[in-house]
Amino acid sequence: MxxxxxxxxxxxxxxxxxxxxxxxxxxxxxxxxxxxxxxxxxxxxxxxxxxxxxxxxxxxxxxxxxxxxxxxxxxxxxxxxxxxxxxxxxxxxxxxxxxxxxxxxxxxxxxxxxxxxxxxxxxxxxxxxxxxxxxxxxxxxxxxxxxxxxxxxxxxxxxxxxxxxxxxxxxxxxxxxxxxxxxxxxxxxxxxxxxxxxxxxxxxxxxxxxxxxxxxxxxxxxxxxxxxxxxxxxxxxTLPANFLPDVRTGNGYDVHQLEPGDGVTLCGVFIPHDQKLSGHSDADVALHALTDALLATCGAGDIGDHFPPSDMRWRGAPSKIFLDHAAKIVRERGGTIMNADISLIAEAPKIAPHRQKMRETLADILGISVDRCSVKATTNEKIGFIGRREGIAAIATATVVYRGETA
Missing domain, CATH: 3.90.550.10 (Spore Coat Polysaccharide Biosynthesis Protein SpsA; Chain A)
Structure with a gap:
């Protein structure tokens, strides 16, 4: 034709x-x-x-x-x-x-x-x-x-x-x-x-x-x-030859009290246990800390600014929602999430058997590869409220590359 x-x-x-x-x-x-x-x-x-x-x-x-x-x-x-x-x-x-x-x-x-x-x-x-x-x-x-x-x-x-x-x-x-x-x-x-x-x-x-x-x-x-x-x-x-990478690191910390229960949710993974974490949502300290770390990379406040505990919509909500929201904000502001690292501080339960599942869950939520997601755990050597099994704490670090300026 x-x-x-x-x-x-x-x-x-x-x-x-x-x-x-x-x-x-x-x-x-x-x-x-x-x-x-x-x-x-x-x-x-x-x-x-x-x-x-x-x-x-x-x-x-x-x-x-x-x-x-x-x-x-x-x-x-x-x-x-x-x-x-x-x-x-x-x-x-x-x-x-x-x-x-x-x-x-x-x-x-x-x-x-x-x-x-x-x-x-x-x-x-x-x-x-x-x-x-x-x-x-x-x-x-x-x-x-x-x-x-x-x-x-x-x-x-x-x-x-x-x-x-x-x-x-x-x-x-x-x-x-x-x-x-x-x-x-x-x-x-x-x-x-x-x-x-x-x-x-x-x-x-x-x-x-x-x-x-x-x-x-x-x-x-x-x-x-x-x-x-x-x-x-x-x-x-699309990066120009004289591109200066804008690499930002954010930190987050969260702690929740333990009380009698049937298990805890950490990094989006439920672990059977004789205690549970107390909180307005599912009290996932790991995802809460990582949410704050991501928000910190672009000065977007903290988790409480976006999901206030006074709002009944978030009662019992899975913390995946919060992390999803933070990742979306990062991307809308031109950021590419490069790495997520979480340290859990708890006497119990044991984290090692669940670590890989936790990393895979983080990778799925953030849309990055598993090798860019790290989960570590340590005890508090029986010192303080963590040592007395009164609570679990989490420290998170996120690395994000934003579109930088040219030289």
């Missing part, structure tokens, strides 16, 4: 809630910040600056109009963007995007996930070239390199799956606009909601889907750690 007769419309799917990427307090993953800007800003910019882009439809959630306007409203070319509301599933959201695009001059469509901000022009050009050559559907993909195992409900490996000819699908998945819209309409009419991507709908509808080379960088940000790694990647790649 002569590319002068073909107009490639874009549908960017951004209506999901992204529960796997962290707490609801953090907001949908497509609006989390990486490199100082929301994920969706990076994604939309890739298409706004690509020479072959025609009309662009972004499918958003009804609750996200203000978030989208703030994230993308000032991008050059943003006036070209059409927004429409998505449905309860990704499949329904794509269908709504296709309907909105059908009112434009687009003849073909690229359907892309908002949570893939690193798609590059080489991938877009390869997909477009395949459309130019008359392919009905085009799927960017990369060969599977890991050894694949098929397991059963018994938790055992049943066999090894040959990986020859296996590919990991990416987006943008691209089609003749009318053909993929008809396929979606047929699926909707039959109430088929079990398709995992648009290529699978196209295959089901009898369309031919051609593979083109994807990119290992074109990853989908799915969990909190993906977002943290993307932020670190962008932050490092």
């Amino acid at each position: 002569d590319d002068r007769t073909m107009t490639i419309g874009i549908v960017i799917v951004a209506a999901g809630r992204g529960e796997r990427a962290g707490s609801l307090e953090d907001g949908p993953k497509q609006y989390r910040r990486i490199g100082g800007r929301p994920v969706i800003t990076h994604t939309l910019e890739r298409f706004l600056t690509w020479s072959r882009s025609g009309p662009i439809v972004v499918v958003i959630h009804r609750d996200d109009e203000a978030l989208f306007a703030e994230a993308c409203g000032k991008l050059p070319g943003a006036e070209r963007v059409i927004t429409t509301f998505g449905g309860e599933t990704r499949q329904r959201s794509v269908y709504e995007g296709l309907r909105a695009l059908s009112g434009t001059d687009a003849t073909h469509v690229m359907i892309h996930d908002a949570a893939r901000p690193f798609v590059d022009r080489d991938v877009l050009d390869r997909v477009a070239q395949a459309l130019d050559e008359g392919q009905e559907g085009v799927l960017p993909a990369i060969p599977v390199t890991d050894t694949l195992k098929r397991g059963g409900s018994d938790g055992l490996v049943h066999d090894t799956v040959p990986r020859a000819g296996l590919y990991a699908a990416q987006t943008p998945q691209s089609f003749h606009l009318s053909a993929i819209r008809i396929a979606h309409e047929k699926a909707a009419a039959l109430r088929r909601e079990d398709f995992t991507d648009d290529a699978s709908i196209a295959e089901w509808a009898g369309l031919t889907v051609t593979l083109v080379e994807g990119s290992v960088d074109n990853i989908k940000l799915t969990v909190k750690r993906d977002i943290a790694m993307a932020d670190e990647k962008l932050s490092q790649s």
Whole structure:
């Protein structure tokens, strides 16, 4: 097909809630910040600056109009963007995007996930070239390199799956606009909601889907750690040669009284014990101290300023909420969390059997690797209130790199 007769419309799917990427307090993953800007800003910019882009439809959630306007409203070319509301599933959201695009001059469509901000022009050009050559559907993909195992409900490996000819699908998945819209309409009419991507709908509808080379960088940000790694990647790649790193260290201290009970929660891990910690929340001294340490790196007060004990909302609340909040503040102010170190001071219970789980919990909450999380424990040699098993104390240190100044 002569590319002068073909107009490639874009549908960017951004209506999901992204529960796997962290707490609801953090907001949908497509609006989390990486490199100082929301994920969706990076994604939309890739298409706004690509020479072959025609009309662009972004499918958003009804609750996200203000978030989208703030994230993308000032991008050059943003006036070209059409927004429409998505449905309860990704499949329904794509269908709504296709309907909105059908009112434009687009003849073909690229359907892309908002949570893939690193798609590059080489991938877009390869997909477009395949459309130019008359392919009905085009799927960017990369060969599977890991050894694949098929397991059963018994938790055992049943066999090894040959990986020859296996590919990991990416987006943008691209089609003749009318053909993929008809396929979606047929699926909707039959109430088929079990398709995992648009290529699978196209295959089901009898369309031919051609593979083109994807990119290992074109990853989908799915969990909190993906977002943290993307932020670190962008932050490092944009540093000028004369950058002066702004490394800050914050300290935190907390202590809670022990009383008769059935266990204590430390670093987010419950440990059965003949005592419990007294406090307004779950009294996790370790996470309280680390929350203060993170807040200290950007002068954001302390845990009591953000979660006052007088507020009944926090009675019995898991302290993960507090640490999540502090980490979010750090990132919003341009910080990248590099390290978290906690020292627990207690006569009992024994911390060593739970240390690895504690480190893994910290890594999950903060979105950093386990090797950047340290948990240590010591006794008070039976001296003072800790020695008398009247309380447990925690000292925490956090290291954060903020965007520094140039020399």
